[in-house]
Amino acid sequence: MTIDIRAEMAKYYDLWPPPFDDVPFYKQHIASPDAAVLELGCGTGRVLVPIAGSCGYIHGVDISEAMLSICKQRLAKAGVPSDKARVELNDIVGFNLNHKYGKFDLIIAPYRVFQNLETDDQVDGFFRSVRKHLTVDGSCILNVFKPLKSPDEFAKVWSSDKENFCWEKVIEGQRVVCYEKRPQMDRQKLVIYPETIYRIYEGGELKHEVVFKFAMRCYYADQFEKLIVDHGFTIVNCWGGYADEAYGQGNELVIQFTLGEKKAS
Numbered sequence: 001m002t003i004d005i006r007a008e009m010a011k012y013y014d015l016w017p018p019p020f021d022d023v024p025f026y027k028q029h030i031a032s033p034d035a036a037v038l039e040l041g042c043g044t045g046r047v048l049v050p051i052a053g054s055c056g057y058i059h060g061v062d063i064s065e066a067m068l069s070i071c072k073q074r075l076a077k078a079g080v081p082s083d084k085a086r087v088e089l090n091d092i093v094g095f096n097l098n099h100k101y102g103k104f105d106l107i108i109a110p111y112r113v114f115q116n117l118e119t120d121d122q123v124d125g126f127f128r129s130v131r132k133h134l135t136v137d138g139s140c141i142l143n144v145f146k147p148l149k150s151p152d153e154f155a156k157v158w159s160s161d162k163e164n165f166c167w168e169k170v171i172e173g174q175r176v177v178c179y180e181k182r183p184q185m186d187r188q189k190l191v192i193y194p195e196t197i198y199r200i201y202e203g204g205e206l207k208h209e210v211v212f213k214f215a216m217r218c219y220y221a222d223q224f225e226k227l228i229v230d231h232g233f234t235i236v237n238c239w240g241g242y243a244d245e246a247y248g249q250g251n252e253l254v255i256q257f258t259l260g261e262k263k264a265s
């Protein structure tokens with residue numbers, strides 16, 4: 001059994017939304033109201049729930065039971081029926097879904113999910129699964145962040161012993177203070193190992209601390225394109241963010257690709 005590294009942090013995840021609004025973008029890329037959509041690493045349903053009404057069916061996959069449990073509560077609260085949306089606990093590396101649609105018209109992995117795949121084997125397995133689950137006319141959209149510094153600079157400045165304050169919020173009478181740390185980086189493989197620390201205070205007293213450690217493999221714009229092409233896919237669109245920034249210009253790298261057997265519209 002895989003340990004759920006997000007078991008304790010899941011309830012704080014939505015307190016720190018991404019620095020962009022990608023929901024309208026993903027909605028826009030649903031080709032028809034009947035489309036079947038697969039979200040890889042759907043987490044708490046930040047994207048899955050608001051786009052569920054714009055497609056025929058959406059299926060979410062995530063490796064964290066804690067994140068999925070919040071997603072399920074959100075789906076129920078939004079009144080989305082189970083024939084419109086379902087989520088399952090699975091690894092996006094090497095999954096094999098057996099649902100009535102068989103294949104999906106759109107596969108997405110919003111908010112840098114792909115970067116959680118640390119090794120080449122995981123990346124290969126992920127792309128094999130995408131290939132298996134994509135329709136001939138369908139497309140997949142992946143996103144990573146764009147490193148702002150050259151590889152040398154990045155490796156030089158990323159790691160630090162410092163703890164940085166990120167935000168403070170009051171939730172249900174408790175003060176949650178979030179910090180991040182950047183203790184370690186694999187310079188060869190360009191994998192960073194950030195830590196997010198949540199400290200929960202009650203009346204000025206520290207009650208609980210949650211430390212979330214994870215891996216993010218980083219890609220430069222040309223590497224990200226090459227990786228997708230080298231896995232046999234055809235790139236049909238790319239953007240530098242969700243507000244129409246040109247690829248390589250904004251803070252994000254977003255690529256839409258197809259199986260290449262037929263052109264996406």
Ligand SMILES: C[S@@+](CC[C@H](N)C(=O)[O-])C[C@H]1O[C@@H](n2cnc3c(N)ncnc32)[C@H](O)[C@@H]1O
Pocket residue numbers: 006040041042043044045046047061062063064067090091092093109110111112113116117
């Ligand atoms: C940054 S969150 C993004 C969640 C959601 N897509 C969003 O946009 O808010 C990354 C998610 O990917 C999931 N994840 C990471 N590696 C995974 C894997 N190998 N298989 C399935 N899910 C994975 C995590 O559990 C987490 O919920």
